[in-house]
Amino acid sequence: MAGKSSPRKRARPRAYHHGDLKAALVEAAAEILQNEGLEGLTLRAVARRAGVSQAAPYRHFDDRRALVGAVAERGFRRLQDAMLQAMQAPGGGRAGLKQVAFTYIRFALDNPTEYRVMFGPEVAVTDDLPELRTAARSTLGFVAQAIAQLQKAGLVGPGDPNLIAVATWATLHGLAILILDRQTAGVAPQTDALVEEATRILMFGMAARPT
Amino acid sequence: MAGKSSPRKRARPRAYHHGDLKAALVEAAAEILQNEGLEGLTLRAVARRAGVSQAAPYRHFDDRRALVGAVAERGFRRLQDAMLQAMQAPGGGRAGLKQVAFTYIRFALDNPTEYRVMFGPEVAVTDDLPELRTAARSTLGFVAQAIAQLQKAGLVGPGDPNLIAVATWATLHGLAILILDRQTAGVAPQTDALVEEATRILMFGMAARPT
DNA sequence: ACCTGAACACCGTTCAAGT
DNA sequence: ACCTGAACACCGTTCAAGT
Numbered sequence A, B: 001m002a003g004k005s006s007p008r009k010r011a012r013p014r015a016y017h018h019g020d021l022k023a024a025l026v027e028a029a030a031e032i033l034q035n036e037g038l039e040g041l042t043l044r045a046v047a048r049r050a051g052v053s054q055a056a057p058y059r060h061f062d063d064r065r066a067l068v069g070a071v072a073e074r075g076f077r078r079l080q081d082a083m084l085q086a087m088q089a090p091g092g093g094r095a096g097l098k099q100v101a102f103t104y105i106r107f108a109l110d111n112p113t114e115y116r117v118m119f120g121p122e123v124a125v126t127d128d129l130p131e132l133r134t135a136a137r138s139t140l141g142f143v144a145q146a147i148a149q150l151q152k153a154g155l156v157g158p159g160d161p162n163l164i165a166v167a168t169w170a171t172l173h174g175l176a177i178l179i180l181d182r183q184t185a186g187v188a189p190q191t192d193a194l195v196e197e198a199t200r201i202l203m204f205g206m207a208a209r210p211t
Numbered sequence C, D: 001a002c003c004t005g006a007a008c009a010c011c012g013t014t015c016a017a018g019t
Helices: A021-036 A043-050 A064-088 A093-110 A112-118 A130-152 A161-180 A191-207 B021-036 B043-050 B064-088 B093-110 B112-118 B130-152 B161-180 B191-207
Strands: none
Touching (some): A021 A112, A043 A064, A064 A130, A093 A130, A093 A161, A093 A191, A161 B161, A161 B191, B021 B043, B064 B112, B093 B112, B093 B161, B093 B191, B112 B161, B161 B191
């Protein structure tokens, strides 16, 4: 918010010259995604929204993919924050997992395009996007931690918490996508019953000990 | 394969003038997706590969999205065929579900880009792609049918088979994406253990009767 | 160090015209 | 009925030049 007084004239028209154009570009991209959908997300449109020239983003991002990757990274971070808050709310154990599940689905419903981009084809291969990879891995680590906690509480049976975490995340993600894609429209008018059922299956399945 | 002899001259150079350019375009698009990835999938490249002018595809598809939608539709059909074959193989019941799960994951691994496009942002909203919507819904119906069978066999507890089917599909899809995105690389070197674990959780969870 | 202006190649899409 | 050739607007990316 606060910025140094600019050295010469023209204090207002362009607000992003104080040094954090990179963050402003990511923010602008996320807004475009939310407001206009994926087809509106062009580098040039992002630059226009941030009030800079079409070439300016190249000072901060190698190419278009890098910007999309940064948006995805932001998404994973926001998703993890939301889950963290849901875990801290009262009602641990089984109720806690259910709360996290609802939080996860709500995030996807509230940020449909951004969520789809996070798991979409463009930034799927993260070999050249190390920060995105780290953010995504961190989300998995977060889920694994939660599973380990449930195991300690005796609510989840023994087994590699990482494997169980992947299975859990997989169910949440799949549910989010199927709901977003309206695959469930004719089947589960309101999605709550669906999330309940999936959570139930998960909890019972995880409580059972491995063969 | 066999075609009518062309009315005049030039029998070979362009093979698609016999009337199924539409199918040829979809095929060409799927090949490009497989060989060059999503960024190679331009309408013009598809036209080039099919040996027609850049404007020709517009005779058969409204726009680029419609072509991508047709590829996705083809994908759902092929996926469903693969699952059907896996179900018909010996070993019904629990072993059958596991077989279907492995088949599902293998399809995703064998057709990574195509699979991601099927669930990606471009064709997510199917309001204007009725055939894609039908194909995707049909896949869900297929899973629901399999669940109903398992219920009859007493291997899955009572409950709306549609809801259980969504939860099942969600887990398979989530698993496929997480594996494709290498989210599981540091956690499950070979994916088999992962699929086993997820199937186990699903089966135990579904066997339990609802609260 | 960071940004602009202009340029290039390429793409989606349209349309008059061909057979 | 189906396809071509040429055109237009727009995009990703580069690069010399500005401050």
